[in-house]
Amino acid sequence: MVFTPTTPEPNSAVAHETQTLSDFPVGETVIVQDIRLEGKLRSYIMRFGIVEGARVSVVRRVPLGALRVYRIGQSEIALRPETAKQIVATRNHQ
Amino acid sequence: MKVQFQDPSTDDRTSSPANTSGHFRRPIRTAAILGPPNSGKSTLFNRLTTLRQKVANYPGVTVEHRAGTLAGNPGQTITLIDLPGVYDLTAYSEDERVAAQVLRGEMPGVAIPDLVLVVVDVTNLERQLTILPDVLRTGLPALVVLNMADLLSKRGGSMDLVKLATQLGAPVALVSATDGRGVDAIANFLKGNRRAPGKSDLPILQEASACHNWARQVARDSDYRPPVPSKWTRRLDGVLLHALWGPLIFLLVAVLLFQAVFAIGQPLSNGLQNLLNHLGQVFFFWMRVGLVRSVLVDGVWRGLSSILVFLPQILVLFLFITVLEDSGYLSRAALMADRTMQRVGLNGKSFVPLLSAYACAVPAIMAARTIENRRDRLGTILIAPFMTCPARLPIYTLVIAAFVRERPLIGPLLGSQGAAMLGLYVIGFLAALFTAAILKCSILKSFPLPFILELPEYRWPTWRSIVIRSADRAWVFTKNAGSVILIVATVLALLANVPFVGGKRPGLQQSAIGQLGHLIEPAIQPLGFNWRVGIGLLTSVFAREVIVGTFGTLYGEDPASRNLSLQAALHTDLTPGAAAALLVFFAFALQCTSTLAVVKRETNSWKWPAVQFLYMAALAYLGAFVTNFVISRLWA
Numbered sequence: 081m082v083f084t085p086t087t088p089e090p091n092s093a094v095a096h097e098t099q100t101l102s103d104f105p106v107g108e109t110v111i112v113q114d115i116r117l118e119g120k121l122r123s124y125i126m127r128f129g130i131v132e133g134a135r136v137s138v139v140r141r142v143p144l145g146a147l148r149v150y151r152i153g154q155s156e157i158a159l160r161p162e163t164a165k166q167i168v169a170t171r172n173h174q
Numbered sequence: 175m176k177v178q179f180q181d182p183s184t185d186d187r188t189s190s191p192a193n194t195s196g197h198f199r200r201p202i203r204t205a206a207i208l209g210p211p212n213s214g215k216s217t218l219f220n221r222l223t224t225l226r227q228k229v230a231n232y233p234g235v236t237v238e239h240r241a242g243t244l245a246g247n248p249g250q251t252i253t254l255i256d257l258p259g260v261y262d263l264t265a266y267s268e269d270e271r272v273a274a275q276v277l278r279g280e281m282p283g284v285a286i287p288d289l290v291l292v293v294v295d296v297t298n299l300e301r302q303l304t305i306l307p308d309v310l311r312t313g314l315p316a317l318v319v320l321n322m323a324d325l326l327s328k329r330g331g332s333m334d335l336v337k338l339a340t341q342l343g344a345p346v347a348l349v350s351a352t353d354g355r356g357v358d359a360i361a362n363f364l365k366g367n368r369r370a371p372g373k374s375d376l377p378i379l380q381e382a383s384a385c386h387n388w389a390r391q392v393a394r395d396s397d398y399r400p401p402v403p404s405k406w407t408r409r410l411d412g413v414l415l416h417a418l419w420g421p422l423i424f425l426l427v428a429v430l431l432f433q434a435v436f437a438i439g440q441p442l443s444n445g446l447q448n449l450l451n452h453l454g455q456v457f458f459f460w461m462r463v464g465l466v467r468s469v470l471v472d473g474v475w476r477g478l479s480s481i482l483v484f485l486p487q488i489l490v491l492f493l494f495i496t497v498l499e500d501s502g503y504l505s506r507a508a509l510m511a512d513r514t515m516q517r518v519g520l521n522g523k524s525f526v527p528l529l530s531a532y533a534c535a536v537p538a539i540m541a542a543r544t545i546e547n548r549r550d551r552l553g554t555i556l557i558a559p560f561m562t563c564p565a566r567l568p569i570y571t572l573v574i575a576a577f578v579r580e581r582p583l584i585g586p587l588l589g590s591q592g593a594a595m596l597g598l599y600v601i602g603f604l605a606a607l608f609t610a611a612i613l614k615c616s617i618l619k620s621f622p623l624p625f626i627l628e629l630p631e632y633r634w635p636t637w638r639s640i641v642i643r644s645a646d647r648a649w650v651f652t653k654n655a656g657s658v659i660l661i662v663a664t665v666l667a668l669l670a671n672v673p674f675v676g677g678k679r680p681g682l683q684q685s686a687i688g689q690l691g692h693l694i695e696p697a698i699q700p701l702g703f704n705w706r707v708g709i710g711l712l713t714s715v716f717a718r719e720v721i722v723g724t725f726g727t728l729y730g731e732d733p734a735s736r737n738l739s740l741q742a743a744l745h746t747d748l749t750p751g752a753a754a755a756l757l758v759f760f761a762f763a764l765q766c767t768s769t770l771a772v773v774k775r776e777t778n779s780w781k782w783p784a785v786q787f788l789y790m791a792a793l794a795y796l797g798a799f800v801t802n803f804v805i806s807r808l809w810a
Contacts, residue, residue, distance in 0.1 A: 155301055
């Protein structure tokens with residue numbers, strides 16, 4: 081997958097809008113706003129329940145690597161950071 | 175939960191025009207089982223068809239066609255087809271293409287099923303229901319099997335089956351394939367000459383998010399209350415995926431797995447080999463020494479034995495892998511190994527197969543089945559034979575003992591002979607990395623789907639499943655790889671026994687294979703090899719360890735070396751450059767008919783074993799050439 085390494089953006093309103101799953105700490109629950117992927121990849125990710133409006137919580141970091149485990153509904157899935165970076169999300173204010 | 179089975183066609187909706195169209199009365203002959211991965215679909219299949227199964231491959235693809243039979247009413251046999259685990263029928267993967275083709279009746283040689291059993295994990299209903307619109311749209315009658323009922327009730331989940339069946343317009347059954355609860359109801363449903371359910375009037379949902387919304391709505395309207403997440407899973411993950419304990423336990427499991435195949439499987443295989451050799455002597459002792467006996471003993475019997483000796487290793491490895499996979503730990507191990515495997519262009523699921531390849535490539539290649547992604551699975555299969563398996567050790571030990579003088583390198587810890595051996599393990603590993611890098615930018619370059627792994631909850635593996643899966647793999651290997659091995663062994667034995675010289679069988683040197691060894695001498699001279707090594711390379715196409723026996727025969731036949739030990743004979747016959755080149759050749763070459771046969775079986779084509787054999791032979795030739803060249807220069 082092609083992705084450009086992103087450096088942490090400064091805290092600003094703009095940065096807040098483009099926060100992705102990989103930006104939130106373990107324990108946080110967020111709402112998926114957008115999936116920055118097209119076509120096949122987009123619907124592949126959606127199969128795992130990552131759809132706009134879905135509630136996702138960051139469960140834990142996997143040792144020996146950068147993967148993290150997320151909970152969506154009843155299931156837990158692990159994503160590589162380059163995938164998590166394509167999923168735009170905002171903090172759940174409920 | 176009281177209701178175990180609910181058929182909407184038995185309520186008064188039956189008369190509605192939307193439902194009657196698809197109704198017909200006829201016995202079910204073929205039913206297909208379909209469901210997402212981890213829905214317990216195969217467990218259910220095994221429950222329904224125990225030991226009455228047939229495994230083959232669908233034409234032209236790596237996907238297994240697994241069918242079993244179920245005794246119905248007198249005179250009725252129901253064939254159950256276990257389709258691969260898929261999330262929907264979008265046809266991203268080979269698995270999904272196959273499932274879709276079977277359901278549409280487009281798969282050559284497979285009858286269109288009369289009914290589809292759609293198996294979903296009821297503890298995760300909202301997610302798993304999304305498979306339904308795709309299946310129901312095919313127009314095939316369906317029975318929705320809600321599996322893992324035991325977990326749902328144990329963890330305080332519940333739902334209204336009547337409401338669900340009514341909404342889906344299809345009958346539903348609540349079962350637990352693990353403990354067998356409710357499975358009889360499915361069997362009876364299949365046996366019964368009852369009306370198969372009709373086409374339902376479900377919306378057409380092409381868009382993934384629409385499909386998810388629909389599933390959420392259906393679950394809500396069926397009063398679905400999801401079970402509370404398993405406390406045990408969370409607690410266990412706290413330890414097994416802990417920053418410190420996680421990797422330590424992972425290491426321990428990896429060592430245990432390797433040790434089990436190496437220290438339990440290997441001695442069992444060796445013991446079995448000795449027993450079979452002995453039996454061979456006993457069976458054929460009464461026959462006159464001659465061509466027929468030679469072909470029978472060295473060909474057919476040796477071929478047969480070499481198939482059987484793999485069974486202990488296959489059984490031990492699959493016993494282990496089934497426990498790891500069914501318990502849920504394999505997914506966690508894959509996560510921890512992912513970073514490392516990603517560097518060589520594969521994913522974490524390749525770790526276990528590649529580790530087991532150090533014990534034997536044959537079960538390892540079969541274990542690559544746990545990798546769903548076809549691209550990564552093929553990559554794993556192609557690099558697995560580079561891992562140093564014990565079949566290489568006889569020639570390694572012989573040559574090292576003959577050419578490397580033992581002296582301590584790091585005190586008593588590592589001597590020069592041990593270092594040479596270690597070096598051979600390292601170059602095998604490096605060749606695997608090199609090959610993975612080549613694959614990554616050539617044949618496996620296709621746009622990869624992101625690696626997303628679903629973590630199943632931890633469960634106790636059942637004996638039933640462990641036994642069925644290990645036996646299944648052993649049988650698949652024996653049946654499919656067996657025929658190839660038997661043919662190659664017989665042909666090699668024949669070639670070693672013809673043409674007759676003066677009415678008598680030829681010595682190995684005069685035989686067809688011996689002459690072939692002489693013939694290829696010019697080709698292998700740049701590697702420093704003479705015709706004896708040539709014959710050794712040819713006979714060991716069957717199995718690497720055979721070369722030591724061949725050397726024994728050849729040096730024994732030669733008056734010049736007859737009285738020398740094999741080590742001494744080799745030492746006088748080969749230059750140090752040639753000896754090192756021979757080691758490198760064996761580190762890289764795919765001298766193993768069993769591996770070729772199992773790759774053919776797992777990829778369902780001769781293309782991949784051929785590519786793999788030629789590539790590894792070329793690499794072995796090149797490596798041996800460079801080694802001989804460099805060492806003979808250094809020595810001179």
